[in-house]
Amino acid sequence: MQLLAEVGKGLREDSIKKMSVDTKKNRNDLVTNFDKKTEKFVNGKIKEAYPEATIVSEEGYGDLVKDMSGLVFFVDPIDGTMNFVKRGDNFASMIGVYIDGEPLIGAIIDVMDNEIYHGGKEIGLFINEEPIDDPKNLPLVEGLVDVSAPMALSNKFSVQDVIKKSSGFRVYGSAGIIFGHLLTGKEVMYMSYLAPWDLAAGRVMCEAAGMNVASIDGTPINMLESQVVIVGTQKVVSEALKTLKTR
Amino acid sequence: MQLLAEVGKGLREDSIKKMSVDTKKNRNDLVTNFDKKTEKFVNGKIKEAYPEATIVSEEGYGDLVKDMSGLVFFVDPIDGTMNFVKRGDNFASMIGVYIDGEPLIGAIIDVMDNEIYHGGKEIGLFINEEPIDDPKNLPLVEGLVDVSAPMALSNKFSVQDVIKKSSGFRVYGSAGIIFGHLLTGKEVMYMSYLAPWDLAAGRVMCEAAGMNVASIDGTPINMLESQVVIVGTQKVVSEALKTLKTR
Structure with a gap:
C-alpha cells in the first residue's frame, strides 16, 4: 500500500502543476505525461519486487500477456482521467493482483481524498489499513x-x-x-x-x-x-x- | 455562517444516529424528524435575528409568502435527502436571502465535508471564509x-x-x-x-x-x-x- 500512497502523493502534486499550465493543448499533453510517468513508476516497482510477474496496463509499459498463469498485475495509473482533467477530484489509481487466474489482492487509492482501499478474500478489506465490514446485501x-x-x-x-x-x-x-x-x-x-x-x-x-x-x-x-x-x-x-x- | 456551521455539526451527529437505528421504517421516520428539526432550528434563529423577515421553507415551518417584497429567506434543511439516507455523504443545507426580489446572500454547507460556501454580488464568494475566484467562462x-x-x-x-x-x-x-x-x-x-x-x-x-x-x-x-x-x-x-x- 506504500506504493499507492507514493503514487497518490505524486498525482496530487501533478494535479496542482496541471492547473498552472496555460493552454489547453499543453495541459492535455501534460496529463498524458502524468499517466505514462505514473504507470512507468508503478510497473518498475512491481518488476523490482516480483521479477517473475507479468503486467497488464493501460499506457504501454506492461507486458503482452496471453494467459493468466502465474502472477499477473493489472495497473491503471489514472482512472477517471476526465475527472482528473476537469474536476481535480474523484479520480483513482488501481492495482489488481491475480495468481493463476484467481483474484488475490486489490488496491485502489482515491487520490484527492487520500483514501486507500485494499484487500482480498484471504486478508479481508481495509481503508487506510483499518479493517472494514462487508456491505449489506441490499436489494x-x-x-x-x-x-x-x-x-x-x-x-x-x-x-x-x-x-x-x-x-x-x-x-x-x-x-x-x-x-x-x-x-x-x-x-x-x-x-x-x-x-x-x-x-x-x-x-x-x-x-x-x-x-x-x-x-x-x-x-x-x-x-x-x-x-x-x-x-x-x-x-x-x-x-x-x-x-x-x-x- | 455560524448558523450553518451549527446545522452541519448537528446533521453529522444525526447521520451517525441514523445508521444505528435498526429497521428501515424507523430510519425513514428519523430522517423526516432530522429534516423537520433542522428547519425548525434554522427558521427560529432567523426569526430571532430578523423578526421582519418572511421564510420560504420545505417542511412547513415557514410562512405563506405571496410576494418577494422585503426580506425573504429560503431554507432547505437537508438537500439531497436520498444521499443523506443511502450514502451518508454529498448532502447539503442551504439558506438564500433576497431583498425586494433581489438576490442578496446565499450560503450552502456540504455537511460531511464541512465546507461552507457563502457570498453575494456585494461581498464576493467564500469557502470557509476564504475568498475564491470566479470560475472561468468555459464553453x-x-x-x-x-x-x-x-x-x-x-x-x-x-x-x-x-x-x-x-x-x-x-x-x-x-x-x-x-x-x-x-x-x-x-x-x-x-x-x-x-x-x-x-x-x-x-x-x-x-x-x-x-x-x-x-x-x-x-x-x-x-x-x-x-x-x-x-x-x-x-x-x-x-x-x-x-x-x-x-x-
Whole structure:
C-alpha cells in the first residue's frame, strides 16, 4: 500500500502543476505525461519486487500477456482521467493482483481524498489499513446505482428498467471511485464497459466483500479482454440480470 | 455562517444516529424528524435575528409568502435527502436571502465535508471564509455537466443533445453539492426541476460568480414557484438554450 500512497502523493502534486499550465493543448499533453510517468513508476516497482510477474496496463509499459498463469498485475495509473482533467477530484489509481487466474489482492487509492482501499478474500478489506465490514446485501429498491453515462443515456440493454427499480441513479465517472462506494455500501450496483485494468482491483475486493461481479450474458469474466460488467450486492445483481435485455 | 456551521455539526451527529437505528421504517421516520428539526432550528434563529423577515421553507415551518417584497429567506434543511439516507455523504443545507426580489446572500454547507460556501454580488464568494475566484467562462465542450436523472434518462427537452456536446455527464443527486461544483469550476452546467428552496442560495452565489441562471423558456425566474432551471457559465447556458427543444 506504500506504493499507492507514493503514487497518490505524486498525482496530487501533478494535479496542482496541471492547473498552472496555460493552454489547453499543453495541459492535455501534460496529463498524458502524468499517466505514462505514473504507470512507468508503478510497473518498475512491481518488476523490482516480483521479477517473475507479468503486467497488464493501460499506457504501454506492461507486458503482452496471453494467459493468466502465474502472477499477473493489472495497473491503471489514472482512472477517471476526465475527472482528473476537469474536476481535480474523484479520480483513482488501481492495482489488481491475480495468481493463476484467481483474484488475490486489490488496491485502489482515491487520490484527492487520500483514501486507500485494499484487500482480498484471504486478508479481508481495509481503508487506510483499518479493517472494514462487508456491505449489506441490499436489494435494488434500497440502494443507489451507478451506470456509465453512454450506457444509461442510450438505454443499452434496457438498463433504465434496472435504474427505475433502484432508489436513485448516480454518475461519478471513475470505476475506482465507484468501487469505493460499493465497498462502503454507498451504492449497490455499478454497470459499465470496462477494460481489464478498470476492473481488476475492484473485482478482487468486491468479491472478497461478498458481492457479485458478473458479465451480463452469463459468460465467465475474461480478465484479458474488455467487457460489459455488472458489479453489486448478490441480490441486486440477480435482480438486474433478470431485468436486463441482452437479446 | 455560524448558523450553518451549527446545522452541519448537528446533521453529522444525526447521520451517525441514523445508521444505528435498526429497521428501515424507523430510519425513514428519523430522517423526516432530522429534516423537520433542522428547519425548525434554522427558521427560529432567523426569526430571532430578523423578526421582519418572511421564510420560504420545505417542511412547513415557514410562512405563506405571496410576494418577494422585503426580506425573504429560503431554507432547505437537508438537500439531497436520498444521499443523506443511502450514502451518508454529498448532502447539503442551504439558506438564500433576497431583498425586494433581489438576490442578496446565499450560503450552502456540504455537511460531511464541512465546507461552507457563502457570498453575494456585494461581498464576493467564500469557502470557509476564504475568498475564491470566479470560475472561468468555459464553453460546453470543455466542461462536465450535471442534469437531474429523470430529465437526462427520458431525454426531456432533448437535453441529451446538450450532454453530448459537453466533455462528460455526471449525476450527484443534490442541488447544493452541485452548486459547489459550479462555483469551483468542477462542472460547467446544472439543469433540473427545482423548488424555490433548492434554487435560492445557489442562484445568489452563481449569479455573483458571473454565471447565468435561466429558465429554459426565456421567462424570468419566479422565486415563489418550482421550475426547470439551467445554471452554468455564460457560454454554456447560451449554447444549451440554443440546443434544447422546449417546443
